[in-house]
Amino acid sequence: MPRRKLSEYRSKTIINSILGFSYTGWSVINNNAAVIEGHESYTVKVDQAVKGRFKKGLVLLDVPQSDVYQSITHLKEKGYSSILVEPYVSHGDSIERYLAISVRRDGYWLSYSDKGGVDIESNAESIIEIHLDDLTDWNSLSKATFLSVEQLREIFHTVKTQYFSFIEINPYVIQNDELKILDCAIEADDAGMYAVSDWGEVDLRNPRTEKMTVEEEKVRTLDRNSPASFNLSVLNPQGSIFLLLSGGGASVVIADEIYNIGLGNQLANYGEYSGNPNTDEAYLYTQQVLSLIDTSDAERKILFIGGAAANFTDIADTFNGVIKAIDESAEMLRSNSVKVYVRRGGPRQEIGLAKIKEALDAQRLLGGVYDPSTSITDALNIALEGINV
Numbered sequence: 134m135p136r137r138k139l140s141e142y143r144s145k146t147i148i149n150s151i152l153g154f155s156y157t158g159w160s161v162i163n164n165n166a167a168v169i170e171g172h173e174s175y176t177v178k179v180d181q182a183v184k185g186r187f188k189k190g191l192v193l194l195d196v197p198q199s200d201v202y203q204s205i206t207h208l209k210e211k212g213y214s215s216i217l218v219e220p221y222v223s224h225g226d227s228i229e230r231y232l233a234i235s236v237r238r239d240g241y242w243l244s245y246s247d248k249g250g251v252d253i254e255s256n257a258e259s260i261i262e263i264h265l266d267d268l269t270d271w272n273s274l275s276k277a278t279f280l281s282v283e284q285l286r287e288i289f290h291t292v293k294t295q296y297f298s299f300i301e302i303n304p305y306v307i308q309n310d311e312l313k314i315l316d317c318a319i320e321a322d323d324a325g326m327y328a329v330s331d332w333g334e335v336d337l338r339n340p341r342t343e344k345m346t347v348e349e350e351k352v353r354t355l356d357r358n359s360p361a362s363f364n365l366s367v368l369n370p371q372g373s374i375f376l377l378l379s380g381g382g383a384s385v386v387i388a389d390e391i392y393n394i395g396l397g398n399q400l401a402n403y404g405e406y407s408g409n410p411n412t413d414e415a416y417l418y419t420q421q422v423l424s425l426i427d428t429s430d431a432e433r434k435i436l437f438i439g440g441a442a443a444n445f446t447d448i449a450d451t452f453n454g455v456i457k458a459i460d461e462s463a464e465m466l467r468s469n470s471v472k473v474y475v476r477r478g479g480p481r482q483e484i485g486l487a488k489i490k491e492a493l494d495a496q497r498l499l500g501g502v503y504d505p506s507t508s509i510t511d512a513l514n515i516a517l518e519g520i521n522v
Contacts (some may be wrong), residue, residue: 134325136299136320136321136322136388136389136397137320137322137323138182138318138319138320138321138333138337138338139318139319139320139321139336139337139338140160140180140181140182140215140217140218140336140337140338141178141180141316141317141318142158142160142180142217142299142336143160143319143332143336144317144318144319144398145158145219145314145317146158147291147295147319147331147332147348148288148300148302148314148317148319149314151284151287151288151291152280152287152288152312152314153284154312154314154368157219157220158172158217158218158219159217159218159219160180160215160216160217161205161215161216161217161218162214162215162216163214165299167195167210167218169198169201169202169218170198171220172198172220172221173197173198173221174195174196174197174198174220174221174223175196175197175198175201175218175219175221176193176194176195176196176217176218176219176220176222177192177193177196177201177204177205177216177217177218177222178191178192178194178208178210178216178217179192179210179211179213179215179216179217180192180193180211180215180216180217180338181214181215181338181339182318182338182339183213185251187251187484188251190332191211191213192223193207193208194302195221195223196221196484198309201218205218208328215338222306222308222313222315224306224308224313224315226250227432228306228307228308229248229249229303229304229305229306229315230245230246230249230278230279230302230304230305230306230307231244231245231246231247231248231249231253231260231301231302231303231304231305232244232245232247232249232278232280232301232302232305233245233299233300233301233303233447234265234288234289234292234299234300235293235298235300235301236292236298236299237300237393238393239264240264240265240266241264241265241289241292241293241505242262242263242264242265242272242318243262243263243265243289244260244261244262244263244426245260245261245263245274245277245278246260246261247259249303249304249305250303250304253303253304254379261277262379265289265453271285271286277312279312282311288300290513294327294329295321295322295325295329295331296321296322296324296325296326296328296502297319297321297322297454298316298320298321298322299319299320299482300314300317300318300319301317301318301319302314303316303317303318304316305317310410311390321337322385322389323337324385325433325500336468339366339399346367346370346425347424348365348367348421348422348424348425349365349366349367349421351417351421352364352365352404352418352421353365354367355417355418356416359408359410359414360408361406361407361408361409361410361411362405362406362407362408363404363405363406363410363414363418364404364405365402365403365404365418365421365422366402366403366404367398367402367425368400368401368402368403369398369401370401370403370428370429371423371429371430371431372400372401372402372429372431373399373401373429373431373432373433373434373435374391374396374399374400374402374433374434374435374437374517374518374520375401375402375422375425375426375429375435375436376388376401376402376403376422376436376437376439377419377422377436377437377438377439377455378403378404378405378406378438378439379405379406379407379439379440379443379446379451380405380407380440380441380443380446381415383439383440383441384403384404384405384439384440385510386509386510387437387439387509387510387513388400389460390402390509390510390514391513391517392511394514394517396517396520399431399520400426401426402422402425404469405408406418406448406451408446409446409447409451410446410454411450411454412450412451412453412454412457412468413454414454415450415451415452415453415454415455416452416454416455416457417454419454419455419456419458419459420461420462422436422503423436423458423459423462423465423466426465426466426469426470426471427462427465429469433519433520434470434471435452435468435471435472435473435474435500435516435517435519435520436466436471436472436473436474437473437474437475437476437512437513437516438455438473438474438475438476438477438489439474439475439476439477439509439512439513440477440478440479441478441505441509442478442479442482443477443479443480444479444507445479445480446479446480447479447481447485448477448478448479448480448481448484448485448486449480449481449482449484449485449488450481450485451485452477452485452486452488453488454491455489456488456489456492459473459492459493459496459498460492460496463496463498466496466498467487467496467497467498472498472499472500472501472516472519473493473498473500474500474501474503474512474513474515474516475489475490475493475501475502475503476502476503476504476507476509476512476513477504478504480483482504482505483504486502486504489502490502500515500516500519501515501516
C-alpha cells in the first residue's frame with residue numbers, strides 16, 4: 134500500500150531517537166519470548182494499527198509484573214499477534230498534549246494542542262495548524278509545544294527523508310521538566326522501505342486480527358498457484374470505494390490519490406494483479422472483489438478498474454475474465470447501484486477497452502472507460518464524484 138502504519142514500537146523507537154531520548158519497550162510478536170522485567174507495573178496493548186484501542190479494551194494499564202504475560206495472552210486470544218509492553222507512566226489527563234506533522238497536497242503542516250489524548254477528536258477546536266515553510270516561526274512553535282527548535286526541526290527533517298506521510302505524538306506529557314511520549318503513530322509510504330534503514334517491512338502493521346476474510350484467503354491461494362502475482366487486503370468491509378488494480382506503481386498512485394482527497398476512510402480494499410494473468414485467473418480475482426461489494430452496506434459504491442499502460446499483460450485476455458465475473462454478478466451490482474469506471478492501457482488495449490465498455494453498457498453499469506490519453510488521477514476523480522454527491 135502507499136500509506137502503511139508502522140508499529141508503535143518502531144514509531145516510538147524512531148521518534149525518541151529523534152528527540153534525543155532512550156526508549157524502553159518490548160515488542161511481542163506471535164510467540165516470541167521476551168524477557169520483560171525491571172519495573173513495578175506496565176502498559177500492555179495491541180500494536181496493530183487498530184483505532185480506538187482504549188474503547189475496545191485493547192490497552193491494559195498499570196499491569197503488575199506478575200500479570201504481564203497473562204495480559205499478553207489475553208490480548209492474543211482476541212486474535213492479535215503483535216503486542217507492545219512498556220513501563221507504565223502515571224499521569225493526569227489534564228497535562229496530555231498533542232503534536233502531528235502531516236504531508237498534504239499543499240505541503241507540510243504541523244498541528245498541536247494542549248488537550249491531547251484519546252478524546253482529541255472531541256477537542257478539535259483546540260488544534261492549531263501551522264503551514265511549515267521558509268517563514269515558519271520555530272521559536273513560537275517551540276514555546277507552544279514544549280519541544281525545542283532543534284527537536285521540531287529534526288522531526289520535520291525525518292518526515293521528509295524517511296518517506297513518512299504522517300507523524301502523530303498523542304499524547305505526550307511534561308513531568309518534572311521531562312517529556313514522555315505515551316502514544317505515537319507513523320504512516321509511511323511502503324515503497325520507501327527499500328531506500329531507508331530505520332524501518333522495514335517487518336515494522337508494517339495491519340489493523341485486522343489474524344483471521345483473514347474468505348476473499349483474502351482465496352486470493353492468497355490463487356497467488357500461490359499461479360506464476361502471476363495477486364494480492365488483496367480488506368481495509369473497510371463497509372467501504373464504498375472498491376479497487377480492481379493492476380501493476381504496483383499505478384496502484385500506489387490510485388490509492389494515494391484517494392487518501393489525498395480525504396476519502397481514505399471509504400476505501401474498502403487494496404491489492405493488485407500483475408505478471409500477465411490468464412483469463413481464468415483474472416475472472417477468479419475479480420470474483421473476490423465483487424464479493425466484497427456485495428457484503429458492504431455503504432449507501433453509494435463504485436468499482437474502479439485501473440492500471441497504467443502495461444508492458445506485456447494482455448489487456449483483452451484479462452478483461453475477458455473481468456467481464457465474465459461482472460456479467461455473472463450484474464444483478465447484484467445493479468441492486469447496489471454500482472457504477473464501474475475503467476482506466477487501462479497496454480497490449481491489445483483497444484480490443485479490451487471496447488469489450489468492457491460494451492459489456493458495462495449492456496449491463497447498465499457503465500460509469501466511464503478511459504485509455505492512457507486520460508491520466509489515472511483524472512479518471513479516478515471522475516469516478517469519485519459518484520461518492521461525493
